[in-house]
Amino acid sequence: MGLTGIQIFKLLPKTNCGECKFPTCLAFAMALASSKAELYSCPYVSPEARAELSDASAPPIRPVTIGTGEYEVKIGGETVLFRHEKTFFNKPGLAVLISDEMNESEIEKRFEKLGHLQYERVGVTMRAELAALKYTGSREKFLSLVKTACEKPYSLILMASDTAIMKDALEIAKSKKPLIYAATDDNCEAFGNLAKEYGLPLTVKGKGIDGTMQLVDRLTTMGIKDLVLDTSTRKTKDAFQEQVAIRRAALLNKNKSLGFPTITFPAEMADDLMKETLIASLFVAKYTGIIVLSDLTGESIFPLLLQRLNIYTDPQRPMTTKEGVYPINNPDESSPVLVTSNFSLTYFIVSGEIENSRVPSWLCVMDTEGLSVMTAWAAGKFVGDLVGAFIKKCNVAEKVNHKKLIIPGYAAAILGDLEEELPGWEIIIGPREAAHLPAMLKMWKQ
Numbered sequence: 001m002g003l004t005g006i007q008i009f010k011l012l013p014k015t016n017c018g019e020c021k022f023p024t025c026l027a028f029a030m031a032l033a034s035s036k037a038e039l040y041s042c043p044y045v046s047p048e049a050r051a052e053l054s055d056a057s058a059p060p061i062r063p064v065t066i067g068t069g070e071y072e073v074k075i076g077g078e079t080v081l082f083r084h085e086k087t088f089f090n091k092p093g094l095a096v097l098i099s100d101e102m103n104e105s106e107i108e109k110r111f112e113k114l115g116h117l118q119y120e121r122v123g124v125t126m127r128a129e130l131a132a133l134k135y136t137g138s139r140e141k142f143l144s145l146v147k148t149a150c151e152k153p154y155s156l157i158l159m160a161s162d163t164a165i166m167k168d169a170l171e172i173a174k175s176k177k178p179l180i181y182a183a184t185d186d187n188c189e190a191f192g193n194l195a196k197e198y199g200l201p202l203t204v205k206g207k208g209i210d211g212t213m214q215l216v217d218r219l220t221t222m223g224i225k226d227l228v229l230d231t232s233t234r235k236t237k238d239a240f241q242e243q244v245a246i247r248r249a250a251l252l253n254k255n256k257s258l259g260f261p262t263i264t265f266p267a268e269m270a271d272d273l274m275k276e277t278l279i280a281s282l283f284v285a286k287y288t289g290i291i292v293l294s295d296l297t298g299e300s301i302f303p304l305l306l307q308r309l310n311i312y313t314d315p316q317r318p319m320t321t322k323e324g325v326y327p328i329n330n331p332d333e334s335s336p337v338l339v340t341s342n343f344s345l346t347y348f349i350v351s352g353e354i355e356n357s358r359v360p361s362w363l364c365v366m367d368t369e370g371l372s373v374m375t376a377w378a379a380g381k382f383v384g385d386l387v388g389a390f391i392k393k394c395n396v397a398e399k400v401n402h403k404k405l406i407i408p409g410y411a412a413a414i415l416g417d418l419e420e421e422l423p424g425w426e427i428i429i430g431p432r433e434a435a436h437l438p439a440m441l442k443m444w445k446q
């Protein structure tokens with residue numbers, strides 16, 4: 001952030017119209033200066049002022065995109081040191097290393113693992129996104145590996161130090177927008193020219209933080225903007241400290257040479273996959289953009305994916321499910337009707353238990369602004385009159401030939417008000433724990 005709040009304020013229209021959701025232009029300027037607002041929120045900034053302010057409103061860590069399509073990975077773009085200050089925006093990409101030394105069946109296994117080790121959680125598909133293809137000495141095998149990888153949907157990192165081989169690989173893979181790895185002291189200009197020619201992001205591999213900064217300065221002078229930093233450190237403690245130092249320098253000291261996402265290699269820091277996974281978990285928390293692993297197994301990748309999901313959700317916005325009536329197990333007019341809140345975790349636990357019961361059911365999910373049942377009840381968002389109004393509004397009565405509604409056991413206190421709001425309905429208090437739903441639903445069936 002190059003400008004102060006007052007400097008930004010001088011460039012704003014000063015009409016205090018409030019369209020940016022801030023009461024005054026000054027409040028908006030202050031928020032912009034501390035990265036708590038986005039410039040596009042004000043539609044009245046003149047083109048000249050916008051050009052001047054764009055630098056001020058750019059995130060201190062440049063966002064970089066790798067790959068295309070469903071496996072595209074966006075990293076960087078972060079504005080805070082700690083998640084609770086605002087949120088982390090772009091989760092780190094997870095990559096598996098595949099080298100030209102491996103035989104064909106081992107290579108195919110790695111790609112299969114990338115495809116198979118995917119998990120659904122709170123409506124999100126969790127998976128590793130990248131294959132890091134490493135050249136180890138055989139040009140022919142490496143280029144064949146790149147060709148094979150191009151037939152897969154995954155995003156790619158191309159790892160080679162030889163400029164001619166990298167150029168051949170880029171000719172094959174350029175349409176997949178791979179990350180080039182890596183510009184070093186020896187090949188900096190040549191790799192910089194390749195990144196410019198193909199318009200691709202480039203990794204800078206320097207010696208420590210100082211060496212990396214020197215390379216970054218050489219490359220940015222050439223006009224290259226999309227960089228990813230590798231400090232070459234492979235000792236866990238030192239690499240971890242460097243990740244923190246880079247983030248702090250970029251955010252607190254506005255160090256532009258370090259204002260880029262990073263890449264780390266747990267694959268080269270341990271000789272045991274579980275230890276490697278443990279190291280990777282450090283870098284998920286602080287603050288790596290891409291994490292390269294030597295292999296994937298269900299027990300290694302699942303905890304990492306879950307940790308990443310948890311850290312990279314917005315702490316100020318609970319995950320929600322859309323309000324509505326959800327049919328589960330092909331319900332019909334005699335199927336039970338249940339109601340719950342729209343906190344994603346609640347929805348997925350309740351719907352999962354209904355699915356497990358195999359009893360066809362209608363699940364009414366009410367908008368409680370992402371609060372769980374108990375919290376929503378305590379906050380007055382899951383109370384008798386509101387639940388009653390929602391049941392009328394969602395028209396579930398038209399789908400069934402009975403008027404029986406199962407409410408969560410934790411919301412038993414709303415029974416009286418709900419009966420008043422829904423005359424003619426029989427309100428049944430369900431179990432407190434979703435795990436007991438299958439037994440109750442099976443009794444309904446009988």
Ligand code: SF4
Nearest residue numbers: 016017018020025042
């Ligand atoms: Fe000022 Fe623009 Fe916000 Fe209106 S939208 S109050 S002009 S900053």
